[in-house]
Amino acid sequence: MSLVEVRDLSVGFGGLRAVDGLSFSLAKGAALALVGESGSGKSTVASALLGLHRGTGARVGGSVEVAGVDVQRASDDELRRLRGARAAMVFQDPLSSLDPYYAIGDQIAEVYRVHNRVSRRAARARAVGVLDRVGIQDAGRRSRSRPHEFSGGMRQRALIAMALACEPDLLIADEPTTALDVTVQAQILDLLHVLREETGTGLLLVTHDVGVAAGNADEILVMRHGRMVEQGPVADVLGGPAQPYTRQLLGAVPRVDVPRTGDLRVDAPRGVTPGVDSGPAPGSAPGPAPGPAGGATSAGSVPGGSVPGGSVSRGSVPADVVLEAVGLRREFGRGKHAFAAVDDVSLTVRRGETLGIVGESGSGKTTLGRMLVGLLEPTAGRILPGGGVRPDVQMVFQDPVSSLNPRRTVGESVADPLRARGTGTRPFGRSPERTGEEARIRGRVRELLERVGLEGAHYDRYPHEFSGGQRQRVGIARALAADPRVIVCDEPVSALDVTTQAQVVALLDELRRELGLALVFVAHDLAVVRQVSDHVAVMRRGRIVEYGPTDEVYGAPQDPYTRQLLAAVPALDPAVAAARRATRRAARREPAAM
Amino acid sequence: MNGFPGFALRRTVGTLATLLAISVVVYVVFYVTPGNVAQITCGPRCSPVQVQQVADQLRLDDPLYTRYWHFLQGLVIGQDYSTGASVQHCPAPCLGLSYQSDQQVTELILAKLPVSLSLVSGAMVMWLILGVGTGVLSAWRRGRLSERVLTGITLAGVATPVFVIGLVLMIVICGELELLPFPQYVNLTDDPEQWAWNLLLPWLSLALVEAAAFARLTRASMLETLAEDHIRTFRAYGVGERSVIGRHALRGAFAPVIALNANTVGSAVGGAVLTETLFGLPGVGRELVHAVDVVDLPVVVGTVLVIGFFVVIANAVADVLYAVADRRVVLT
Numbered sequence: 001m002s003l004v005e006v007r008d009l010s011v012g013f014g015g016l017r018a019v020d021g022l023s024f025s026l027a028k029g030a031a032l033a034l035v036g037e038s039g040s041g042k043s044t045v046a047s048a049l050l051g052l053h054r055g056t057g058a059r060v061g062g063s064v065e066v067a068g069v070d071v072q073r074a075s076d077d078e079l080r081r082l083r084g085a086r087a088a089m090v091f092q093d094p095l096s097s098l099d100p101y102y103a104i105g106d107q108i109a110e111v112y113r114v115h116n117r118v119s120r121r122a123a124r125a126r127a128v129g130v131l132d133r134v135g136i137q138d139a140g141r142r143s144r145s146r147p148h149e150f151s152g153g154m155r156q157r158a159l160i161a162m163a164l165a166c167e168p169d170l171l172i173a174d175e176p177t178t179a180l181d182v183t184v185q186a187q188i189l190d191l192l193h194v195l196r197e198e199t200g201t202g203l204l205l206v207t208h209d210v211g212v213a214a215g216n217a218d219e220i221l222v223m224r225h226g227r228m229v230e231q232g233p234v235a236d237v238l239g240g241p242a243q244p245y246t247r248q249l250l251g252a253v254p255r256v257d258v259p260r261t262g263d264l265r266v267d268a269p270r271g272v273t274p275g276v277d278s279g280p281a282p283g284s285a286p287g288p289a290p291g292p293a294g295g296a297t298s299a300g301s302v303p304g305g306s307v308p309g310g311s312v313s314r315g316s317v318p319a320d321v322v323l324e325a326v327g328l329r330r331e332f333g334r335g336k337h338a339f340a341a342v343d344d345v346s347l348t349v350r351r352g353e354t355l356g357i358v359g360e361s362g363s364g365k366t367t368l369g370r371m372l373v374g375l376l377e378p379t380a381g382r383i384l385p386g387g388g389v390r391p392d393v394q395m396v397f398q399d400p401v402s403s404l405n406p407r408r409t410v411g412e413s414v415a416d417p418l419r420a421r422g423t424g425t426r427p428f429g430r431s432p433e434r435t436g437e438e439a440r441i442r443g444r445v446r447e448l449l450e451r452v453g454l455e456g457a458h459y460d461r462y463p464h465e466f467s468g469g470q471r472q473r474v475g476i477a478r479a480l481a482a483d484p485r486v487i488v489c490d491e492p493v494s495a496l497d498v499t500t501q502a503q504v505v506a507l508l509d510e511l512r513r514e515l516g517l518a519l520v521f522v523a524h525d526l527a528v529v530r531q532v533s534d535h536v537a538v539m540r541r542g543r544i545v546e547y548g549p550t551d552e553v554y555g556a557p558q559d560p561y562t563r564q565l566l567a568a569v570p571a572l573d574p575a576v577a578a579a580r581r582a583t584r585r586a587a588r589r590e591p592a593a594m
Numbered sequence: 595m596n597g598f599p600g601f602a603l604r605r606t607v608g609t610l611a612t613l614l615a616i617s618v619v620v621y622v623v624f625y626v627t628p629g630n631v632a633q634i635t636c637g638p639r640c641s642p643v644q645v646q647q648v649a650d651q652l653r654l655d656d657p658l659y660t661r662y663w664h665f666l667q668g669l670v671i672g673q674d675y676s677t678g679a680s681v682q683h684c685p686a687p688c689l690g691l692s693y694q695s696d697q698q699v700t701e702l703i704l705a706k707l708p709v710s711l712s713l714v715s716g717a718m719v720m721w722l723i724l725g726v727g728t729g730v731l732s733a734w735r736r737g738r739l740s741e742r743v744l745t746g747i748t749l750a751g752v753a754t755p756v757f758v759i760g761l762v763l764m765i766v767i768c769g770e771l772e773l774l775p776f777p778q779y780v781n782l783t784d785d786p787e788q789w790a791w792n793l794l795l796p797w798l799s800l801a802l803v804e805a806a807a808f809a810r811l812t813r814a815s816m817l818e819t820l821a822e823d824h825i826r827t828f829r830a831y832g833v834g835e836r837s838v839i840g841r842h843a844l845r846g847a848f849a850p851v852i853a854l855n856a857n858t859v860g861s862a863v864g865g866a867v868l869t870e871t872l873f874g875l876p877g878v879g880r881e882l883v884h885a886v887d888v889v890d891l892p893v894v895v896g897t898v899l900v901i902g903f904f905v906v907i908a909n910a911v912a913d914v915l916y917a918v919a920d921r922r923v924v925l926t
Contacts, residue, residue: 084830088830089827089831091827093823097826099828101845101920110841111831111832114834159827162831
């Protein structure tokens with residue numbers, strides 16, 4: 001008998017069909033990954049398995065059977081006995097998923113006592129036991145900590161401990177590692193793997209990351225718009241996808257193990273593709289990045305090692321260097337609490353070149369990016385060419401939702417840099433020159449919107465009318481408005497789905513080639529950085545640990561931290577994923593590992 | 595210094611500084627009034643000799659800061675007043691002398707304070723039970739008929755002045771039903787039982803008005819907490835609804851309720867004028883209104899300072915409770 005049996009499941013919220021006629025089953029002890037982009041309905045399915053839609057006003061149709069319980073027909077009490085005891089859920093955001101007011105051990109003990117008739121003391125002991133089991137050091141003492149005293153990875157471990165407390169038959173993991181750094185993600189996924197090996201628990205893994213699915217599930221089910229696209233063994237689906245959507249999805253996933261291709265244009269349909277030049281054909285032979293089409297720099301003239309504090313003489317800047325940082329340092333806090341978020345960082349950005357800055361959270365990459373734009377004053381060091389605000393260096397921000405004012409039209413937002421530079425006319429009164437200026441700005445904004453693949457008529461629309469990818473295009477248009485020579489992109493695609501991400505990355509690359517822009521691409525995603533960068537800097541704890549041409553850094557990493565990062569990236573090939581897991585496990589057994 | 599003791603110490607220092615600032619403002623506002631301050635302070639029926647005496651005692655010829663320093667000295671170490679032949683000692687904290695009633699202000703207020711404190715403490719218990727209870731219930735029953743009825747009643751509570759509620763209660767309970775006697779204040783130390791019986795109606799009237807605000811706040815913050823992810827976690831782990839509401843959601847709603855309660859208690863000590871007047875309770879609020887009426891400056895200044903004192907203290911206590919309730923609060 002299978003552990004999960006879902007037949008013709010449909011879930012509707014108001015007028016929206018989030019899940020539409022989905023059927024699948026999961027055998028005892030097996031692992032199935034539900035993969036899809038945002039809005040595909042994958043999390044809705046996960047909630048339906050525990051009957052969490054009950055009482056929310058959602059319309060649920062079809063049948064769901066989990067561990068022998070008919071979730072649709074079960075009484076509230078039967079459902080409560082299923083939840084946590086037979087099937088337990090691991091949620092995405094480990095900070096908000098735990099009660100901030102209670103000690104972690106108490107929260108686990110509370111859940112344990114709901115399903116087991118034991119004393120408080122015994123439940124507490126059980127909580128310490130499972131915390132120890134998921135690798136929390138000094139579990140007895142740490143069980144008295146509250147969630148905010150734990151790091152992100154420890155919180156996720158604690159949530160897994162809660163899920164394990166009652167020894168369930170099924171674990172439902174809803175994006176369990178999305179909020180985590182790549183090395184921590186690898187640890188958590190390895191932990192889940194080991195626990196399943198030992199307990200034989202079934203796993204339903206909900207994820208947007210095909211790589212995560214590849215290494216952690218036996219079967220994969222690709223979802224789109226609430227329906228199943230394709231289902232089958234992981235190796236088959238990823239190795240030879242039968243459906244066009246699956247192929248598109250896989251094609252959009254940036255590869256960390258493949259060198260950058262010359263052209264990042266995607267086959268996927270895009271809104272408007274303005275003025276496509278005659279660049280290299282899509283899918284041209286992989287190899288070292290060819291020079292930007294028509295740019296001043298050719299592949300040969302890019303110096304092999306723009307080493308920190310390189311051979312560039314201080315003060316004078318060679319013609320093709322558009323931005324140079326020398327010995328940058330930035331401290332936060334004062335006195336005893338002072339710490340350097342960025343410490344002695346030197347780098348060079350050349351015309352037409354993309355510099356990737358990659359690092360985990362807290363590595364100082366965002367602080368560095370903000371200093372380059374002039375949003376933060378460095379505590380020490382210099383940025384050349386110097387001088388406070390640099391209109392020729394613009395920024396594209398991470399969150400396309402919060403970086404646009406929701407109460408203003410996108411056209412107004414894009415026009416801001418133009419007006420700020422303005423001609424001295426204030427926005428009061430309506431003199432003839434004022435009207436002329438107004439028309440000129442409007443025209444320029446329309447041009448910019450079209451340049452980034454939107455329509456000029458979008459000027460008067462508000463941010464909420466756009467999708468995430470479109471909003472990010474607005475952000476790019478705003479950065480372009482000031483006619484910059486350098487654009488610093490701080491995690492420009494991390495909030496986007498993988499197909500949208502590929503489109504935005506392609507747009508940035510196209511702009512770089514056609515306008516001769518230099519890009520500084522700050523991101524945590526090693527694969528994306530590899531696919532966009534000519535040079536890459538790996539940051540850790542405020543310092544650059546490795547810096548060089550992208551293919552050298554990725555192909556033959558010198559620093560142990562870079563190697564560790566690369567080993568943690570989920571691989572698309574299940575066999576490679578298994579091999580990497582074995583390597584990581586071996587590395588962890590070595591006592592002097594870290 | 596770090597941790598809780600350091601935090602408590604810093605808060606105490608901050609509280610004292612706030613009190614000092616209040617005293618400066620109050621002193622300046624009332625004693626730098628236009629007109630003859632000595633005449634006003636002494637009252638309309640004083641002879642010129644008496645007025646001169648008052649002017650000497652208030653040191654009206656000295657510069658303002660000396661006068662204030664003198665006033666502050668009285669507060670901290672007490673001072674002597676000579677009224678013609680006899681010398682009167684006013685021990686610390688000396689708020690001055692009411693020339694119109696020939697009484698020390700501190701004594702005057704201390705006589706009224708138990709009444710106000712009795713009223714507020716009892717009412718506080720009632721408004722917390724009524725308000726938080728209603729709030730929890732309406733958050734739980736959100737969208738159902740019972741919740742709408744509760745919300746309606748709560749809104750009516752916010753909109754109704756205390757003298758209407760109090761009057762209606764008094765007419766119905768004391769007049770028509772004759773369940774209670776018309777309230778008449780009895781000292782707690784004299785007869786605790788009579789004290790409680792007589793205060794029951796004032797408590798209820800004041801509490802009904804204040805409870806409305808608590809109900810709304812509790813409901814709002816409960817709903818906010820109920821929408822958070824960790825509530826979903828416990829539901830997904832089979833924890834019963836009663837525990838989810840009572841243990842997890844209510845705890846999240848605690849902090850704002852503590853803050854509101856501090857403000858309400860602080861201002862009600864001197865501000866429950868309407869309730870005190872309606873039920874004939876000789877409290878601080880009524881004293882203040884009377885003093886303002888006859889322009890008895892020392893009493894006005896003293897009362898305002900005492901009310902300020904309670905507001906500040908109540909807020910300091912709330913800060914400490916806040917930190918205890920939510921460990922994430924950074925203790926600074």
